Amino acid sequence: MPVVTLYLDRLQRLVGGKTNKGKILQVLPFLGLDIEEEQKDFVRVEYSPNRPDYATDVGIASGLQGLLGVKKGQVKMSIKKEKKKFLIKSDSSVKKIRPYISGVIARNGKLDDESIRQLIALQEDLHFGIGRRRKKASIGIHDLDSISSPLRYTAVSKDHEFVPLASTQSITVKEILEKTSTGQEYSHILGDSPRVPIILDAKNHTISFPPIINSALTTVSSGTKNILVEVTGIDKNAVDDSLSVVATTLQNMGFAISDVVIDAKNSSDVFKARTILIDPVLVNQILGLDLSIPKICDSLKKCRLDAVPRGKKILCSIPRFRFDILGEMDLVEEIALGHGIENLKPSLPPSISVGEKNNVTKKLDQITSVMIGLGFTEALNSSLTSKQILYDYTKRDSSEIIEVAESKSLEHTVLRDSILPGLLENLSKNIHESYPQKLFETGVVFTRGHPIDETIAISCVSAHKDANFTEIKSVLQSLLKTDSNIVCKTNSFAHPSFASGRTAEILVGGKPVGIVGEIDSQVIDNFKIRVPVSGFEIKLSGLIFD
């Protein structure tokens, strides 16, 4: 989850009122912010990806104002008029590549280094989350004073040249896609189209190459007073959602927001608040409370929403940037936060239900206790293991291997179809410990089926200087007899992991259920074990339980 650094002096100033820092620290977790690190001057908090507005301290300050009662209700977007309309015309040539564009202008604000850093973090969160790694929407933030209206959103060939952000040289779009790291990371979004989207200004200067990179010409710095925000994408909702979060944040930072006219439509039209009608009965039922309508309205206002009674219900108004609110239940949570989680007293529902363990669990517990009684210690291995341990070292046939895609860990790439190899690996890691070493494990093994069959198996190994077939067969017989009064037969069998002539198939009622024997000396060598090992493995599903 993303993390933001909050400087306490700054935050206290933004919250206003007579709030002290101690109170702020106390309330932060009740906004859903986890304090990761606390220092004298600052705290680092983790925020949820559903609240990108909390990427900045102005967003968090706004939330704190509500819970602390400094300011309640919705922060209204106030849209100013530009003296001369700022226009973006989108060309039909981009319709198939990246059809949507929107934007706003933010004037007369001041940006310091910290605000710029937070704006970039906000932008990255939006790119990752609702932007789906810039595919659905990507944001460009520009210094307005180096741009002349109208802008043109159009498609150009890959020979188009401009100076990209953080560079001084003009290079082609083709080079940006092939040679820069952002180009390589995001070029797939543009697919194999020979033409790419570009935003040009009235003087034909390149402003941006969405969703890859802005131009150096419009770089925002701490001297920037006026800003143009543009958002492009393939999903209109994601574009408008992203724009609303950035516009709200810039307004909170002290900028005056005004419209950009996109193909004759005012961009701010989409910022209109939504309304949801909520039933106090549902609220009280879900929270287990008995709150009055005014109380519920007040709780919603503390979460910076607007709410008015409407008959026996409440009409709640939600600003555009709160797209995390999907319906009534999201508002129930807001009411819980506004009311105060600390004010919710835990209660216990009356219960007459009788609990029970699953049958498989019960049987496994029994088997475990018998194995402990036989002197075997329980081991635990991952179901995901490596081809080397599962097949190579044990000399087993790997043609039925079940692999996972793109594992980040080389030791975890294959699903086990047998427990025994893991136990041999355990013995190999413990050669310095005293012998005898006797281990067992129960767990799920996987085989190809429809599409994957899962069965529960048990395996055990005995390692010491006198380990042999007879000893392990005794254990096997005793386990089956003690646990389930099962009598088994053992018939001579060949298996690559076991020594020839000292291995048997385990038969119960004429049906094969597993294998028992002395481990092959080459396999023991492969695991660098220095004593003889014997062992068995049985499938329990179908034998002990269904």
Place this chain on the structure above:
Amino acid sequence: MSLVLHPIEKTMIKILKELPNLTPEEIAERSGLSIDQIRRGIEWLRLKNLAVVIESEKSFASLGKNGLSSIDEGLPERRLVQLIENQPVSFDELRKKLLDEINVAIANAKRNDWIAIQKGESSSMVSLKGKPEQTREEKLISIIGKNKIPLDMVQDRPALESLEKRPDYIIIETIKSKTVSLTDEAKIIDLDLIDSGAIDVAADAPVVFAARTHPLKDTISEIRETFVSLGFTEIMGDLAQPSFWNFDALFTPQDHPAREMQDTFYIKGKLAEKFATPSQIRQVSDSHRKGWRYDWNVDAAKKMVLRTHTTCVTIKYLAENKPEEARVFSLGRVFRNEKVSYKHLVEFNQVEGIVVGKNVSLRDLMGIQKEFYKKLGLAKIKFWPTFFPYTEPSLQTMVYNDKLEKWVELFGMGIFRPEVTRPFGITRPVLAWGGGIERIAMLKYGLDDVREFYNNNLGWLRNVPKCQ
């Protein structure tokens, strides 16, 4: 209390009564016991206040290079008398045989009064005089032999001093050593009166290890028992699941970052065949279209994944049983495609409980948490808001950890979103909570590396106490 002595102790007392101030090695040699047995015996005797160990310096004498060769060859004076045993021999002849030892040989033989020298024409003649008996020096050499002898055991000091004057005959070393002697209390023990059938019951016994269940399994069992005692019934499900039940049924949009291969294990080349009823698929698809405004794709729902949470088991249970009232839980392995580290595993255990009922509320959910943690011995808890994609409202439990002296985040909880339950025809609230079990086990066993649970290190498995 009557005194009981181990046979080792008895043997040691017997030796030390005769010869106080011995090193452990000396006692071992005299007793025929191993040095480890002696060391153990010393500790036991010390604990009983029967022996004291003194760190002291002890000097030892051994033969040097020339001393060692004289064992076989004899001292120069002995060789001299052997040469003249039968008849007098000229000085020049003797010099040829004895080389530069000639002077030492002559001087010592003269001192022993073994030889007579007569001046001859060209060279003096040396002849035997009387019978050359073994000298005290020779006797000492044979006593020392190839050994290292404590200096205080050498009785013939003049002989030693005399040999010391010769080059490379004697080496005197001072070695710091521990010597053991008996206390006054021990000196008066009459060993014959000690009960010979008794053994030292206070002495250490060899270590044996109990076969046992895995410590993590113990915590899992404890948590399972806790759920059962709170009236919950266990349900189970597959580890490999169609994406439909792991993601789609839980309202996770198909292009959600959590569904990417970086975070989830997809099974190569495996697609689910029949994974849900047509109506279930249609309803889930509608819920996604309305809630997330995109075109839901059935092919993405078929991809087989290793379950990322046990919630897929819960939702499948709800969809299949549509209970009006329920208290169930599922517990088992879940998978995340992450880099393995001290705090992350690719495969770990999770538990999740749900309550379905007509009038169940968020406060009830909090009450169950309180009860649950109380049974696990965690009494100090509080609740903070948090975010989970498929519950609303959502909270997390913070538990105060006395060892770490801070609040630790444990299980998450919430009420299933209507977008999750409605497609399956579930109208009553579903309270749900759960989390990783290894986190709790780590607190319990005081581990700071979660990998320890799966290392199967016998040293740890055999020795970690069951009760923490």
